[in-house]
Amino acid sequence: MEEKEKLRQEGLRLLKEMPQTDKLQIEHRLAEHLFASFVWKDAKSIGLTMALPHEWDTTKLIQQAWLEKKRICVPLTIENRAMQFYHIESYNQLTNGAFSIKEPIADRCEPASKDTIDLIIVPGLLFDMSGYRIGYGGGYYDRYLTDYQNKTLSLAGRQQIKQSLPVGPLDLPVDHLLTDDGFLF
Template sequence: MEEKEKLRQEGLRLLKEMTETDKLYIEHRLAEHLFASSLWKDANSIGLTMALPHEWDTTKIIQQAWLEQKRICVPRTIANRAMQFYYIESYNQLSDGAFRIKEPIADRCEPASKDEIELLIVPGLVFDMSGYRIGYGGGYYDRYLSVFHNKTLSLAGRQQIKQSLPVDPLDLPVDHLLTDDGFLF
């Protein structure tokens, strides 16, 4: 098995085997650090993915953003493994999409251009100290990041961090990595 695939499986297993108590504690710490950061405070438009049950819950982030009157946009997968983000103002604007991930219903939402999104929260399973990540292997975010020029951030439990990861030419690092211990960079 290729090294990236081994790391992907390890990251997935780690998240799926985490106790509910540990998961909630880490999510609380991630949210606390995120909401106190200038990255969060300065962003009026935030892009993120609706999380699967084993991933860090993004609904708390969405609810906080709505409370602060920030705009939230979530991606919808489109042809050629690409994504289009759409602003949502209610969970009623979502339905089950690709890979069982909630996606915006395009005709109920306003599209968000990549230039409007001031902070993009990028998901992943394993991360390294340079901001590189291993996700599920579809390349959706790497394609999007190749044309996205605003701030990027990933959220991770400290156990998801490795010193370094194998990096392919098309892999792109995130600008900031936030763990339950705080910002690594």
């Protein structure tokens, strides 16, 4: 098996087998650190993916963002493994999409151009100390981020952090890595 594929399975197992109480505690700490940070405070428009049950919940981030009058954008997967983000103001603008991930309903929302998103919260299974990540293997974020100019951040439990990971020529590191212990960078 390819090395990345092995690591994907390790990361996925780690998340799926985490006790619910541990998961909630980590999510609480991630949110606390995030909301107190300048990365969050400086972002008026935030792009994020609706989490699957084993992933770090993003609805708490959406609620807080809306409370602080920030705009939220959510990606829709389109042809050629590309994504288009759309602004959402309500969960009514979402439906179950590819991979059972909630996606925006294009004709109920305004598209968000790449340069208007100040911060993208990039999902992943494992991360390393340089910000490289192992995702689900679709390369969606690697593609999207090639010409994205603003900030990226990933949320990770400390068990998702490795010293280093195999990196391909098209992999891009995130700018900030936040764990339950705080910002690694």
